[in-house]
Amino acid sequence: MHAITRLHRSPALIAIGILWILGQMWPPTALAKEPVSFKDDIFPIIQIRCPECHIPGGEGSEKSGLDLRSYEGLMKGTKFGSVVVPGDAFTSNLNVLIEGRASKEIQMPKHMKKLTTCDIDLFRRWVNQGAKNN
Numbered sequence: 001m002h003a004i005t006r007l008h009r010s011p012a013l014i015a016i017g018i019l020w021i022l023g024q025m026w027p028p029t030a031l032a033k034e035p036v037s038f039k040d041d042i043f044p045i046i047q048i049r050c051p052e053c054h055i056p057g058g059e060g061s062e063k064s065g066l067d068l069r070s071y072e073g074l075m076k077g078t079k080f081g082s083v084v085v086p087g088d089a090f091t092s093n094l095n096v097l098i099e100g101r102a103s104k105e106i107q108m109p110k111h112m113k114k115l116t117t118c119d120i121d122l123f124r125r126w127v128n129q130g131a132k133n134n
């Protein structure tokens with residue numbers, strides 16, 4: 001009886017227990033598969049961080065033609081072509097620019113504070129999930 005009580009309080013067992021729980025949570029596949037919504041997750045970020053320049057008359061809109069007032073505008077892209085390749089965040093210009101994978105000069109939002117890691121991750125997952133108007 002005594003031995004069992006001692007075993008239960010053993011720090012080693014507690015450590016193993018914690019490691020086991022962490023193991024169950026890794027890799028974080030459940031999170032990666034969690035559907036990302038354009039309406040609830042993506043558009044609110046765009047509305048706060050991008051319209052300043054990406055509405056008609058804005059600097060970004062004038063230079064590139066990218067109008068970020070709607071899903072349709074985002075998917076239409078710039079006058080040079082689309083910025084979102086559904087299913088492929090790696091090659092989508094949108095992701096390249098907000099992640100800062102291109103030159104610092106054209107990181108978006110331009111010359112402003114970078115999006116948070118969380119926001120960047122949402123954009124990546126949304127594009128990889130097909131960039132749907134959901």
Ligand code: HEC
Nearest residue numbers: 049050052053059060063064078083093094106108109110
């Ligand atoms: C301070 C102004 C400004 C803000 C804010 C801004 N942009 Fe831009 N954006 C520009 C300009 C200007 C261009 C044209 C390219 C250039 O001159 O760098 C551009 C171009 C782009 C392009 C097209 C690049 C290409 O030709 O492939 C994308 C995509 C883009 N912006 C996304 C965004 C997103 C997403 C946000 C918000 C998170 C944002 N921008 C916020 C100014 C801005």
